[in-house]
Amino acid sequence: MALTEKDPITGRETTGHEWNGIKELNTPIPRVVFLFLGLTFAFSLLWWALMPAWPLGASYTRGLLGADHRQDVSRALGAAQLDRQAWTQEMESLPYAEIEARPDLMRVVSESGRRLFGDNCAACHGAEGRGGPGFPDLSAKLWLWGGELETIEETLRVGINSTHEETRYGQMLAFGRDGMLSRPEIASVISFLRAHAQNVGEPDPRDAQGAEAGAEIFAEQCVSCHGEDARGLKTAGAPDLTDGYWLYGGDRASLTQTLVNGRQGHMPHWEDRLSLAERRILTLYVLGLKPPEGGPDDS
Amino acid sequence: MIARLTQDERRNALIILGLVALMGAVLGLAGRDDLLGWHGLLIVIFAAGLALPILGALDAPEPTEDRENAYYDDPTRLGILLSMGWAVFGLFMGVWVAALLAWPELTFVDSPWASFGRLRPAHTTGVIFGFGGNALIATSFHVLQRTSRARLSGQLLPWFVLLGYNLFCLLAVTGYFMGITQSKEYAEPEWYADLWLVVVWVAYFLIYVLTLARRKEPHIYVANWYYMAFILVVAVLHIINNLAVPVSFGQVKAYSAFSGVQDAMTQWWYGHNAVAFFLTAGFLGMMYYYLPKRAERPIFSYRMSIVSFWGITFMYLWAGSHHLHYTALPHWVQTLGMTFSVMLLVPSWASAGNALLTLNGAWRKVRDDATLRFMMIAAVFYGLSTFEGSFMAIRAVNSLSHYTDWTIGHVHAGALGWVAMITFGSIYYLVPVMWGRERMYSSALVEVHFWLALLGTLVYVFAMWNSGVIQGLMWRTYDESGSLSYSFVDSLVAMHPYYIARALGGLMFLMGALVGCFNIYMTIRGASASVAQGDRPADPNADRSLVAGE
Numbered sequence: 001m002a003l004t005e006k007d008p009i010t011g012r013e014t015t016g017h018e019w020n021g022i023k024e025l026n027t028p029i030p031r032v033v034f035l036f037l038g039l040t041f042a043f044s045l046l047w048w049a050l051m052p053a054w055p056l057g058a059s060y061t062r063g064l065l066g067a068d069h070r071q072d073v074s075r076a077l078g079a080a081q082l083d084r085q086a087w088t089q090e091m092e093s094l095p096y097a098e099i100e101a102r103p104d105l106m107r108v109v110s111e112s113g114r115r116l117f118g119d120n121c122a123a124c125h126g127a128e129g130r131g132g133p134g135f136p137d138l139s140a141k142l143w144l145w146g147g148e149l150e151t152i153e154e155t156l157r158v159g160i161n162s163t164h165e166e167t168r169y170g171q172m173l174a175f176g177r178d179g180m181l182s183r184p185e186i187a188s189v190i191s192f193l194r195a196h197a198q199n200v201g202e203p204d205p206r207d208a209q210g211a212e213a214g215a216e217i218f219a220e221q222c223v224s225c226h227g228e229d230a231r232g233l234k235t236a237g238a239p240d241l242t243d244g245y246w247l248y249g250g251d252r253a254s255l256t257q258t259l260v261n262g263r264q265g266h267m268p269h270w271e272d273r274l275s276l277a278e279r280r281i282l283t284l285y286v287l288g289l290k291p292p293e294g295g296p297d298d299s
Numbered sequence: 300m301i302a303r304l305t306q307d308e309r310r311n312a313l314i315i316l317g318l319v320a321l322m323g324a325v326l327g328l329a330g331r332d333d334l335l336g337w338h339g340l341l342i343v344i345f346a347a348g349l350a351l352p353i354l355g356a357l358d359a360p361e362p363t364e365d366r367e368n369a370y371y372d373d374p375t376r377l378g379i380l381l382s383m384g385w386a387v388f389g390l391f392m393g394v395w396v397a398a399l400l401a402w403p404e405l406t407f408v409d410s411p412w413a414s415f416g417r418l419r420p421a422h423t424t425g426v427i428f429g430f431g432g433n434a435l436i437a438t439s440f441h442v443l444q445r446t447s448r449a450r451l452s453g454q455l456l457p458w459f460v461l462l463g464y465n466l467f468c469l470l471a472v473t474g475y476f477m478g479i480t481q482s483k484e485y486a487e488p489e490w491y492a493d494l495w496l497v498v499v500w501v502a503y504f505l506i507y508v509l510t511l512a513r514r515k516e517p518h519i520y521v522a523n524w525y526y527m528a529f530i531l532v533v534a535v536l537h538i539i540n541n542l543a544v545p546v547s548f549g550q551v552k553a554y555s556a557f558s559g560v561q562d563a564m565t566q567w568w569y570g571h572n573a574v575a576f577f578l579t580a581g582f583l584g585m586m587y588y589y590l591p592k593r594a595e596r597p598i599f600s601y602r603m604s605i606v607s608f609w610g611i612t613f614m615y616l617w618a619g620s621h622h623l624h625y626t627a628l629p630h631w632v633q634t635l636g637m638t639f640s641v642m643l644l645v646p647s648w649a650s651a652g653n654a655l656l657t658l659n660g661a662w663r664k665v666r667d668d669a670t671l672r673f674m675m676i677a678a679v680f681y682g683l684s685t686f687e688g689s690f691m692a693i694r695a696v697n698s699l700s701h702y703t704d705w706t707i708g709h710v711h712a713g714a715l716g717w718v719a720m721i722t723f724g725s726i727y728y729l730v731p732v733m734w735g736r737e738r739m740y741s742s743a744l745v746e747v748h749f750w751l752a753l754l755g756t757l758v759y760v761f762a763m764w765n766s767g768v769i770q771g772l773m774w775r776t777y778d779e780s781g782s783l784s785y786s787f788v789d790s791l792v793a794m795h796p797y798y799i800a801r802a803l804g805g806l807m808f809l810m811g812a813l814v815g816c817f818n819i820y821m822t823i824r825g826a827s828a829s830v831a832q833g834d835r836p837a838d839p840n841a842d843r844s845l846v847a848g849e
């Protein structure tokens with residue numbers, strides 16, 4: 001066999017093997033390695049004794065502490081629930097007026113409400129509830145179905161055009177696509193709407209045409225949902241078309257889209273996903289949302 | 300490269316390529332109504348692209364030199380270049396996904412292929428399998444021959460492994476862009492690509508065993524133990540985790556043999572050992588050869604090599620369940636995963652320590668030579684990420700770190716600091732050797748690459764540690780009413796600055812790799828693909844004692 005030699009720097013012997021110039025020293029394993037191996041192994045032995053650890057056919061060693069992470073979770077959840085019961089019960093049972101008179105409960109509304117809104121609603125309505133095209137600005141308080149506390153609570157419970165059995169159902173018909181109105185008729189009714197509404201963006205030369213014919217078409221086709229004065233009907237979830245707040249836009253292009261293809265917003269229902277207390281917190285929270293300084297953003 | 304094959308071998312190569320093309324054509328026809336059709340086409344094009352130059356050189360003169368008297372390094376040379384190419388692609392993808400997390404609208408095109416969900420696996424596959432895998436194949440061929448003093452087994456087999464493996468990587472990455480995935484992390488490709496990899500991998504294993512059998516050294520060097528462990532265990536992991544039944548032979552979709560928590564456990568047994576045997580064992584093999592070679596020092600302790608090798612191979616296999624703490628996985632499986640992960644720290648640190656202590660007597664070189672410094676820093680990061688890993692495997696710690704960027708920080712401390720650094724160091728050693736140059740074109744540029752890589756890694760890792768811990772704490776902070784204090788979006792807002800920092804760190808790392816590519820290009824430009832005079836196998840006919848004095 002090959003000869004060992006002494007490494008001048010460490011003073012250790014080599015093993016005598018060599019591979020393309022690489023040699024190995026025969027240094028004994030430092031004691032700390034065994035020490036730590038022993039320590040970690042001892043820790044493991046201890047842990048196996050205390051915790052569920054080794055399989056035994058269909059069962060396993062339970063461990064001296066009787067720990068079980070499923071039970072841990074249900075216990076922790078139970079404790080948390082108990083902890084919160086003090087106020088959740090009140091939140092569920094007290095009339096809104098009494099909750100609003102209680103600073104302690106209203107603090108929960110503003111703190112928890114912000115978190116609940118951020119986790120469940122902000123994706124569609126924006127972090128401040130100011131919405132965007134197709135998603136209503138909740139701080140503007142111009143409601144489709146109504147802004148009373150109970151109405152909002154119900155909206156949250158069943159959603160709008162959702163999969164809930166009792167969902168609120170509202171649809172803006174596709175007048176153009178479904179052939180109920182011709183293109184010129186749609187153009188006229190749009191002129192009529194723009195003449196009577198605010199926030200309609202840049203004036204358009206086509207606005208001058210057909211507003212009178214449009215008024216007639218409106219009276220025939222639209223009042224059943226939007227009301228005689230176009231101020232919306234809460235029973236149909238149809239918006240006020242004169243208030244200057246547009247869910248989809250008041251310019252001619254957006255209005256044409258709305259009338260040709262119809263609109264049907266989808267608001268999920270929350271009955272299965274949020275507790276009653278949480279839905280009531282959100283109801284109060286939504287009604288407390290502040291519009292930005294200087295009125296609702298209409299761009 | 301073709302010039303070094305005999306005419307018979309060229310013909311055999313054509314037959315193999317013909318078979319591959321035929322397989323592609325069959326897949327393509329069977330799957331013509333499915334995305335599979337495109338992959339069939341890709342396979343045909345790949346095979347044809349390789350066949351054309353061979354066809355052109357079919358009657359070119361045969362090699363005259365005695366091939367058995369020289370090492371077979373052409374596959375290693377190409378492997379290095381492929382590895383660097385994949386590095387640029389994979390790192391670029393990394394920077395892109397990092398930028399997307401900071402600025403989600405940066406998809407540039409509004410089309411499905413550019414969505415985060417498809418780019419992310421292109422990043423992970425590009426760096427792990429493209430960059431890492433090619434580097435492992437290239438270096439393992441080099442190390443195997445030098446430490447066995449024997450030429451690689453087979454003339455075509457090494458090419459089959461290297462090119463076949465790259466075909467697999469191509470199928471994987473192009474598949475993601477088209478939306479083909481079985482949604483198992485690090486094992487995303489579907490059944491046909493998986494089967495192909497099995498064939499390639501068996502050939503890889505064969506090369507290793509056959510070459511070792513011809514070795515002219517009495518002992519098998521440590522580096523080879525690690526490379527062997529890497530090849531063998533990855534084969535087992537890959538086959539088991541990918542057991543699946545295709546919907547039909549004309550469709551990409553397949554259903555896994557496992558479901559529910561068994562599926563999750565199989566996946567993370569695979570996932571963790573992919574880290575252990577792909578990202579750790581293979582690269583330890585690299586380190587055990589190139590570090591002592593560059594430092595010109597003997598390995599600190601042969602005995603420590605043995606203990607850490609067996610410690611790592613044995614204990615890693617039990618640790619996978621630490622990826623599934625606090626899930627539907629039974630508690631006892633989690634306990635085992637946690638305790639084995641804690642014990643695993645000792646052999647891991649023994650490896651890192653063995654590497655660093657090997658540098659005793661060479662610290663002056665570490666200071667002056669960026670190539671060796673790459674390897675030194677790699678060993679340090681190896682020690683750091685294994686410590687972190689063992690710590691994170693403790694259930695209580697994991698309850699904070701899991702699902703957060705802390706995991707991502709840990710991943711990249713290992714991936715950038717360890718895997719990429721050891722690879723760059725080894726490649727800088729290897730390139731001049733393979734192309735018969737005395738040194739790299741510019742050692743100043745190696746230095747530049749080193750600092751860009753180190754700085755990039757530190758920025759990345761520190762950003763993610765911060766971000767991860769903040770995230771974890773925000774998710775578990777309750778107010779007095781017992782409700783969570785922060786919404787998820789709040790935590791995203793808090794992450795934003797760290798995501799920007801991470802993208803910048805990644806950009807530095809990518810720039811370093813580009814500098815490296817330029818340096819390598821300038822080094823090999825005009826060089827002959829030949830190695831130094833004495834760098835050849837032991838004379839196959841001679842007795843070992845005769846060559847010992849060489």
Ligand code: HEM
Nearest residue numbers: 390393394396397423426427707710714718719805808809
């Ligand atoms: C330019 C440098 C790099 C950048 C900017 C980068 C960026 C990223 C990003 C943004 C993610 C996704 C994180 C998330 O989903 O939250 C990721 C994941 C990942 N990267 Fe990188 N990366 C880089 C280099 C590398 C390298 C060199 C490797 C491996 C050798 C690597 C391996 C991985 C792995 C394994 C994951 C998945 C981690 C997990 O799922 O837990 N990365 N990378």
Ligand code: HEM
Nearest residue numbers: 574578621622640643647685688689691692701710713714
């Ligand atoms: C002693 C060694 C190591 C241990 C015990 C360990 C442990 C862990 C733990 C506990 C996690 C987090 C699991 C979770 O919460 O989801 C993890 C993730 C990860 N580690 Fe390590 N680690 C070690 C070394 C390494 C090294 C050297 C690398 C090299 C790159 C690495 C790469 C990864 C990757 C890629 C993941 C992310 C997996 C994923 O979720 O996609 N680990 N490791």
